[in-house]
Amino acid sequence: QVQLVQSGAEVKKPGASVKVSCKASGYTFTSYGISWVRQAPGQGLEWMGWISAYNGNTNYAQKLQGRVTMTTDTSTSTAYMELRSLRSDDTAVYYCARDRVGATGPVDYWGQGTLVTVSS
C-alpha cells in the first residue's frame, strides 16, 4: 500500500532553517512527483511547491521563492523540503503528498504531517 511517512515535529527559532523528510513506499518513487502543502493553525491549505521524482524539476509558490528548496533522494525514495529564514508565520503543519510526475495535478496520497513551530 502507498505510504508517505514524514519526519517528526520541529521547534525552531526565527531566522533558522528546517528540513522535513518524506519517505515513500508502496509505489515506484520515480514515476511520480511530490507536492508540499502547509496548514497554519486553524487555517486552510497552502500549496508550497512540487518536485518531480523522475528528473528533479521543481515548481515553487511565488511567495516562497528564494526561501524553499525541494529535493529527492531516489536511492531511499525520500523527498525533502527545506525552508530557510523562518518566521513566526511559518508555524504550520507541513504535508507531503504524491503528485503527478511531469506537472502538478491531483494529490492522491498524503503524509501524516509534520508540525513546525517557529518561536523565540
Next chain:
Amino acid sequence: EIVLTQSPDFQSVTPKEKVTITCRASQSIGSSLHWYQQKPDQSPKLLIKYASQSISGVPSRFSGSGSGTDFTLTINSLEAEDAATYYCHQSSSLPHFGPGTKVDIK
C-alpha cells in the same frame, strides 16, 4: 495567479440532506479542479479529481461537476461521518487551494 473562491464558508446540515459546495476560479482552468475532505487532526483526502472523476474507495454520494471557472461538489444524502472541511484545488497554473467550506452536522 489563479485564485479560487468557495461558497458557502460554513454549512450546518441534517443527516440525509443534500449538500452543494461551489468553487469559482478567477480564470478558466478547464477541468483541472480537484476536491478534498479534511477531518479535524487528519490529513486531507482526495474525493474527486479533474472536476468530475470519481476516486476508488470514495462513497458514491460524493460527486463533482463543472468546467472552466465554475465547479460544484455535491454530497447526496449526507451522513454524520461527512462532517469535515472541504477544499477545492486547481492544478492548471501555479496550484492553489480554495479557502475551504466547513460542513457541520445539526
